[in-house]
Amino acid sequence: MENAKTVTVLSKQQKRDRFLANLVHYLMLSPFFILFFAFTVLPVISSVVLSFFDFDAVSTPRWGFLDNYLRLFVQDDVFPKALSNTLVLAIVTGPLGFFVAFMLAWMVNEFGPSVRTLLSFMFYAPALAGNVYFIWQILFSGDAYGYINSTLLSWGLIVEPIQWLKNPSYALPIICIVQLWMSMGVTFLSNISGLQNVNPELYEAGAIDGVKNRWHELWYITIPSMKSIMMFGVVMQIQSAFSISVVPIALCGYPSINNSADTIVSLITDVGTSRYEMGYAAAISVVLFILMFATKSLLGKLVNMAGR
Template identity: 25%
Template sequence: MSDAVLAAAPPATRRRHAGALAEAVTAWSLALPATLLMILLLLGPAFGAIILALTDWQFGAATLNWIGLGNFIEMAGDRVFWRSLGNTLIYIGLVVPLAVLLGLGAALLIEAESAGRAFYRAAFFLPVASTLLAMAIVWEFLLHPSFGLVNRVVEAFGISAIDWLKNPATALPTVAAIGIWKALGLNMVLFMAGLKAIPQDLYDAAAIDGADTAWEKFRRVTWPMLGPTLMFVLVISAIRGFQESFDLVAVLTQGGPNKATEVLLYTIYQEGFSFFRSGYAAALTLIFLAFVLVLTLLQARVLDKRVHYG
């Protein structure tokens, strides 16, 4: 509203306009610190990574050269990059669906069992609360080729002992199995929350319609009503899977043997902090972030069409 129109307006209109203006100023004053913090901590580093990815800067160097898409062209012919990307896809492809299905199965079993529910819930959630270093030490002992418990069990079935983390054929599936074990507990708790939110009236109505068996109740009521929870769990599991793949590889295998377990985040770490190729590491980071963003948006878009919001 222009000053001339506002001056000619009735007093009540001017007061409403002044009140709306004061409210807007107050809102922006309250939001400004958080907005600036978000720009500094999120958008600022992202913009810096974009600029750095277009240079050949090495960590500690006094100068840098603008090379445009040179890092991305080099990446296209880098066998280590493609190997780590493939390992990442295999890891996520194993961890996310299995951790989600096993988490759902554990939640259903615990909710169906009245005795010992609190114990089982705490036992399954323990890996989520445990520290990575302690967990890695325990798994290294369990998987030890000479005296590990896993090989003792395998040998009881007449199979020779396996060096699980040093064999190229078993290293990545073994790391993925540990990732599933670590993610299962959180997924279970999320699914239990979703199960508790389903009204009992729906099960009673389904029973009247002839859904007497546990499978029919699950198919007609539980599964459709768990749609929002399932979508949330899948997206969170995928994001956490990308993050935790680095932790497990860095602690247990360091990308070996012969790059068999090297994932994309570990390649970024190696390029940036072992080889000090900061520009190339920034380019890898942008590809990784774009890949995660596209996968998450695609996953959410596909699942959202199949979700029933009750």
């Protein structure tokens, strides 16, 4: 009898402790959650709702149900081109950008702290310098004086200057190159920090257990210990690869010749900024989101399989 009583009293005490601990946890989460809800979740919800309306940013939204979506898939003739461009850019720059950002971080990690800081600074420099793609405009300038044209002319490889950014067959590959070169941002630095956090004892243990070269070590030790950071990289890479728009607009303009360099996000920006069709822009965003989310779910499974 006595014993049973003390047990219940104790568990009440425990319950209260747990409740208090959870309360603190909720308090720690709340500043983020409240602000996140107000400035991100609410706008996303209203944007999704808006995608079912006809809204010009000024007058009252008019209910249109699936009108925007039907128009997108049936009537819009820029959308198929923009979709295929976006997919090409995403398929090329997404995995490749991720790969380059990971491998460079991994290589840089071999050096001592000072060289490491210097090298990662050099790779991160485009992100620090701001709007740097102008350099590519100079390189790919369409007249005979552009660096690439004048070099090719002087080598005799071409007879007349190529309009690099105006030519539909060159525009997309050039954007791929520029985008890859700019991908040394968030993913690269998070990989650098992730590599710092890999326990060095694992490497020692690996060397003893018969890891022969750096590739073995990478596959069996580094990648498995970096999985959660790599998952972060995957999501950030999906986000940037599917959202490419600034570079093509800056280099090729919008709309580009034959829509050869238009992407979904540049279409969204155009619909919203110059045509004020906010409901339609929201509908395109929803479609793009579904595309990105499906990709993310698929790749999440792949990352988990690595290093097995």
